[in-house]
Amino acid sequence: MIAIVDYDTGNLRSVVNALQRVGAEYLLTSDPKTLLEADRVLLPGVGEASTAMARLRERGLDETIRSLTRPVLGICIGMQLMCRHSEEGDAACMGIFPTDVCRFTPDKKKGVKVPHMGWNTLTDLSTPLFNQVEEGAWVYYVHSYAAELCAATIARTENGTCFSAALHTGNFYGTQFHPEKSGSVGEQILKNFLAL
């Protein structure tokens, strides 16, 4: 069973729909015990980082997530919360990935707009999360903050500067892009996560 962490940060519907499209069974939960028993855990997230982090803490879920031993995938803000720190609301995060989350700087000359919204390419792919995904594959992004490159970076994307498109440490994975909105490439990545 796949558990989707429901911590009241808004819309989980697109993640649910994507899991249905790939034929996976899932449940929505904020119960630590259920998360500990799940085969896979998905940590989605929209909204503001410090608020989202506070909601995880209120429920004691930050500790639970850190202690999970089966594959965990954080998406967008979900991934950012698994880093050390986010500049958004000066939030101390879970510290699973050894990197910090900073705001993009707009740059008219380079065509860098904030938020970074739309389709961009993945390069330097590694780990089975990207099985059957080609270098230069397109994925969909909506974000204003990004994780800096680090030893845990398993894919990078450029928006003025290069940032971590995906991260991996042990059983923990994260994608800054939205696999649930990234067409057939995104579906492949979700299938790969389920097959880890």
Added chain:
Amino acid sequence: MVAKRIIPCLDVRDGRTVKGIHFVGLKDVGDAVELGRKYADEGADELVYLDISASHEGRKTFTELVERIASRINIPFTVGGGISSLDDAARLLGAGADKVSLNSAAVRDPQLIDRIAAKYGNQFVVVAIDAKQIDGVWRATTHGGRQLTDRELFSWAKEAQERGAGEILFTSMDHDGTKNGYPCETYARLTDELSIPVIASGGAGSIQDIAEVLTAGQADAALAASIFHYGEIPIPHLKKELKKMNINVRL
């Protein structure tokens, strides 16, 4: 770098897509979910669904349609048409829409932009501006171009951005439906004055028109309807040609 986007727009009434020339003389061009799916498979980068139902019943049908779209389609989509409150936006978000597009209601009640953006984020709010040139001034209109407002395009777009819009969708009512191309200088100025993405809409008749608004016009995305609905310019062909012109598109 982020790709220039190609966005088919589907006008929906009672669950089915229609397209009008100058917004009159509507003609049915098919099932809204299946048409959207077809465009997604062909390489559309996003979809826009506009509800043109006038009745309460039609609005309810549209919400149900949004749920079906969200479950079937694996790329982002925006919904618009008759959204006039935070509750409307919440209902469509709950149904699975990625963004809402505000038009007349934002002109009537600009704080609606602030309220929706504060609650759901800037990325969720597209402000659509239908404008036409009157004595050399671009004036925003409502009701499909029939009603002039006292809003001037550039200042209104900037205000919308400051209030929390994540994108501006600008349609020139002087060009919409003509297939004579876009007012590229106006788009270039708009893009220059704003920091958020600008979507060009209305007037595309050829691949060259779209290429021009994405380069000279500096638009971030091009939205069109009839050229796609009637198969005049298939999306895969369009994107290949844009790529040949060194425009950064997703293939």
